[in-house]
Amino acid sequence: MRAEDSDQPKYKLIFDALRQGIASGEYKEGARLPSEGELSRRFAASRMTVVKAMRELQQQGLVVRRVGSGTYAAPQQGKGNGLFGLLIPELGETEIFEPICQGMAQFSHSRQHSLIWGNLNSGEKKEQIAEELCHQYIKRGVSGVFFAPLELTRSKDRVNHKILVALDRAQIPVVLLDRCVSPYPLRSRYDLVGVENRRTAYIATEHLINQGAKKIAFFAKELSASTVDARIAGYREALTTHRQNGTHDLAFRGEPSDDALVASILAKHKPDAFLAANDHTAANLMQSLMRLGRSIPDEIRIVGIDDVRYASLLPIPLTTQHQPCPQIGMVAMSTMLQRLESPDLPARDILLSCSLVVRESCGARLVK
Known part of the structure; x- marks a missing residue:
């Protein structure tokens, strides 16, 4: 993990780096994260900036802070305990996905569920990183994955298929965001939340x-x-x-x-x-x-x-x-919880009006 040049606020860089380290297993369950002083030096950031990043990680249930001891990667939550992965290749590039994710986070926070936000902003390596993140989520045993299928690349259909096959084999439920993986007007066998x-x-x-x-x-x-x-x-x-x-x-x-x-x-x-x-x-x-x-x-x-x-x-x-992006996020989380409660429900398209x-x-x- 290292600091890189970015237009993002410094606290967000620290937050993203630590979150990715937790998601990838660099910081395993119960592992102690670098101290505030270490992070302050590594990212050339103030203590207040580091504290802000740590507080956001804690709010998402990814770390626990122990007074006088430090900050630790939170215990991994299994499939029955509400840890969900976000697999959104365009997060940070396509503006609608940030408020959609905020809507999910708002809904999940009130119900003691947690979201893992994987970082996929890597240009030409996006397909490879999407597959890697999918396997990290499988390894971590998430309860479900919210997936916005890849677009604008020639290999999108192949990669989308591989990701869904891997999640199916791991018996991890999927809710599609914004778009289907099947060409219109066909539909896939996954729940979809988007607009009409x-x-x-x-x-x-x-x-x-x-x-x-x-x-x-x-x-x-x-x-x-x-x-x-x-x-x-x-x-x-x-x-x-x-x-x-x-x-x-x-x-x-x-x-x-x-x-x-x-x-x-x-x-x-x-x-x-x-x-x-x-x-x-x-x-x-x-x-x-x-x-x-x-x-x-x-x-x-x-x-x-x-x-x-x-x-x-x-x-x-x-x-x-x-x-209505925040509402899309909230409906998506509700849809995932219904899918977990009733796995045999027919696949649904839940389409909101613009x-x-x-x-x-x-x-x-x-x-x-």
């Missing part, structure tokens, strides 16, 4: 139509999760219902920051609006359109999905669909 993606995209598309858009394109990144296919289905359904776009299929996949690609879509298809698969895609697409000299929303309207923190801070504040947040990018006149 088809309905969400339908409403967003319908909103653009109501604002006067006549030719709406959909834009997503290559190798996206199955949620995007559901959103495309909702987009197409809205176009069919309102008889928009004629027979033209304007659903595109590619890199939204690729000016040449965006320019070719504009030249060939002449859309007057875009529904982006998510806010991150919408933000990159907005930048490309602005570099190409297009005025938003006067020439082209944009709507996203997620309502991330920066959506209102973009050059043109983004109209989007708000995901809410439309209207800002300037869609061209709507806001009522003050």
Whole structure:
């Protein structure tokens, strides 16, 4: 364990390093963790910063602190005692997962359950680290795993399958977060908690139509999760219902920051609006359109999905669909507990509704 350069707060670096050490077995059950003084020197941090990290570890049930003795890795909790692993490859990259995890932590803390937060922010090694973390959870004997399947990599399907097979063999229940591992409209045999993606995209598309858009394109990144296919289905359904776009299929996949690609879509298809698969895609697409000299929303309207923190801070504040992330987390934890109590229940999709947040990018006149 060593300190590394990061934009994260110093206490979070210390917290993540110790949490990963506990999850990996570097600090086994009952093992004494480095002293506050040692951690202060190792991370070039103040004692108060170290104490803050230790307090957060204690709140999550990962350590016990003994006055006059030190801090120790908490006893491992077996499958009947409510220790759950978070296997979320995009934690720290995709903004929705942090508040989802906070919702789970809030729910579990009130019921004496604990969460292990595995650190997967390692770029190209993400698939390998996801598999390693899965096996660490199995070795530790967690009660269940919350898994957000990998996306945006060519090996995602293979790695997702390997992870689920390993958890099945260990008889560890899984609740999927946000997305299914099966292509839309198929479903897997695991519980899934997320949002109504088809309905969400339908409403967003319908909103653009109501604002006067006549030719709406959909834009997503290559190798996206199955949620995007559901959103495309909702987009197409809205176009069919309102008889928009004629027979033209304007659903595109590619890199939204690729000016040449965006320019070719504009030249060939002449859309007057875009529904982006998510806010991150919408933000990159907005930048490309602005570099190409297009005025938003006067020439082209944009709507996203997620309502991330920066959506209102973009050059043109983004109209989007708000995901109820903390509630998703709380429902996911409730779903896991129900699965543990009744293992033979049929697999369920528990899909929450999004809410439309209207800002300037869609061209709507806001009522003050």
